[in-house]
């Protein structure tokens with residue numbers, strides 16, 4: 001497997017893979033030629049033809065950059081990477097390229113899109129539908145029957161109450177408490193969460 005991105009997020013993904021049976025890391029790939037090594041793994045700087053059959057994980061925390069890379073690269077992606085301590089219902093569907101960090105909980109009948117991040121200690125309750133490139137940050141809680149659009153980030157420690165519709169490319173600030181539906185591109189903060197501005201996403 002190739003880890004794309006020599007970031008802090010990549011370090012956490014390496015730790016997950018080390019605990020998974022039947023998975024091994026070939027090398028890390030990064031644009032920065034100055035970076036040669038990450039946690040003992042060689043860092044290469046280009047994808048070449050002989051690597052085209054290797055599965056890849058996009059180890060980049062920024063949702064928009066992860067999205068742009070996934071559109072650009074002609075590579076196969078690995079199935080979901082899940083930390084050994086995560087608690088996940090057997091009725092959950094987690095799509096390719098997504099990662100689930102330590103102590104996350106994902107409950108029954110939830111669907112997680114492609115290239116999503118369910119970060120450390122996050123709780124995603126039952127019947128949540130999450131589109132691609134979403135990031136649920138550490139310690140946040142998405143309660144039951146919430147829908148979350150593509151590219152949205154739920155900030156660290158935020159809470160979304162049940163049944164809400166959270167649009168695409170939304171940013172929910174750290175610690176926010178979301179009590180009503182959020183439109184596409186909105187940035188919301190506080191308790192109760194209020195819109196402070198809108199994200200500008202040109203080529204989504």
Ligand SMILES: CC(=O)SCCNC(=O)CCNC(=O)[C@H](O)C(C)(C)COP(=O)(O)OP(=O)(O)OC[C@H]1O[C@@H](n2cnc3c(N)ncnc32)[C@H](O)[C@@H]1OP(=O)(O)O
Pocket residue numbers: 119137138154155156171172173174175176187188189190196
């Ligand atoms: C493993 C990992 O590390 S995963 C990383 C997880 N990351 C996060 O959880 C980060 C979430 N990001 C935030 O909370 C950010 O503060 C954002 C995205 C909401 C806003 O960031 P910016 O666009 O840079 O806004 P900025 O810092 O200029 O703040 C704008 C206003 O909102 C306020 N504000 C910003 N964030 C918050 C927040 N989380 N809660 C309450 N108020 C906030 C600021 O105080 C400021 O108020 P003012 O205009 O009265 O001075």
